[in-house]
Structure formats: C-alpha cells, structure tokens
C-alpha cells in the first residue's frame with residue numbers, strides 16, 4: 001500500500017505513448033489510424049475526479065481494498081453498491097479456535113458462527129434510512145467510509161480467509177461493463193421480475209432478461 005501510494009504520487013515514468021492501430025473512437029473523440037496518443041500517467045494519478053479531495057495527500061490506506069478499488073471510479077462505486085445490495089455469497093462461517101468474548105457474549109471454543117453478510121449489508125443502523133436504495137454515491141469517499149461501521153461492507157468476507165479472487169472479480173466486472181457500455185445501450189426487459197433468491201449463491205429467480213441495442217446502429221447516430 002505504501003509503495004502503491006508512492007508510485008501514484010511520484011510515478012517514475014510520467015507518461016507513455018500508444019499508436020492507434022485502426023480508426024477508433026475514444027471518449028467521444030474520433031482517433032484516426034496511426035495517431036500517437038500521450039497517456040499522461042502523472043496527471044491521471046493526480047486527477048481529483050478520480051482520486052477524491054485528498055488527491056495530493058500521501059494516504060496508503062486508499063489501497064486497503066486492492067488496486068482496482070483504490071480510485072473512486074464510478075464503475076467501482078456501482079459495482080460496490082450492487083455487491084452491497086446483492087452479495088452473491090450471503091453468509092460465511094467461522095469456528096472459534098479458543099474460548100473468546102465477542103460483543104459481550106462468551107463464545108466457547110469450537111462454536112460455529114454464521115456471519116450473515118446480506119443482513120449486515122441491509123442493516124439500517126449501519127447504512128442509514130436509504131439502506132434499501134441503490135445509491136452508488138455512498139462509496140464516493142471509499143469503502144471504509146461508505147457505512148457507519150468500517151467493516152459494514154463484506155461481500156468478499158474478512159480477515160485471513162478473505163476471498164483471494166476479489167481483485168480479479170472486480171477487474172473482470174469492470175472490464176466487461178466497460179466493453180459493454182462502449183458498444184451497447186441496455187435496459188431491463190419488460191418481462192423482468194425482481195425476485196432475488198438463494199440457491200447456494202444469491203441469484204435472480206426468474207433470470208435477468210436485458211434488451212441490448214447496438215450503439216453504432218443507424219438509429220443511434
């Protein structure tokens with residue numbers, strides 16, 4: 001985390017170059033084949049819109065949830081809010097290795113404790129009155145500050161046995177969504193019925209039919 005934060009503030013290589021291999025559209029701009037693009041690494045690392053108000057401060061904690069979730073990218077906030085409302089794994093289990101006291105309760109050695117991830121994510125005391133609303137903005141100041149409790153958000157579990165694939169999962173989801181929104185607009189189909197249910201994992205009982213429209217069709221121009 002300390003190294004990442006140092007590399008963010010002071011990247012030894014401040015820019016890099018890419019040449020377009022074909023005509024391409026990027027952020028609304030038409031880039032002709034052969035154009036050389038300068039990627040201003042240091043400017044991206046100091047962009048307040050991406051990193052938040054403390055962009056110029058040395059704060060290794062922003063990497064506490066891995067590199068893909070360090071920057072305050074709207075896609076990351078949307079994914080986090082989706083994982084909060086609909087955590088695919090709704091609960092996890094821990095077994096006490098010794099007698100322990102937890103929140104005022106004496107837990108004897110060997111006791112199995114169920115951690116109800118989905119209940120924690122829907123706890124009004126932790127998330128506030130809009131707990132059941134889809135509000136990605138609650139992650140605008142990073143994961144630890146999204147809820148009233150610093151570990152109120154645990155879609156990947158917590159501690160030594162936390163999910164080892166979480167960074168890969170987030171990266172894949174971001175890439176998939178980024179590729180999709182470059183090429184399509186999409187809406188829930190009128191036949192969609194909101195019925196999340198659990199069968200090992202949380203999933204939409206009647207599926208999630210989506211209508212896609214290709215962005216470069218004549219209708220969209």
Ligand code: HEM
Pocket residue numbers: 087088089092093154155156157158159160161162163164165166168169
């Ligand atoms: C959105 C996607 C995913 C979610 C929500 C998820 C969630 C979880 C959760 C809740 C746990 C239990 C953690 C705990 O008890 O503290 C877990 C464990 C684990 N996950 Fe994931 N996971 C996801 C994707 C992945 C991927 C892509 C991989 C592998 C490439 C992966 C590999 C593992 C492994 C190996 C464990 C067991 C870790 C251990 O017991 O030490 N997961 N995951």
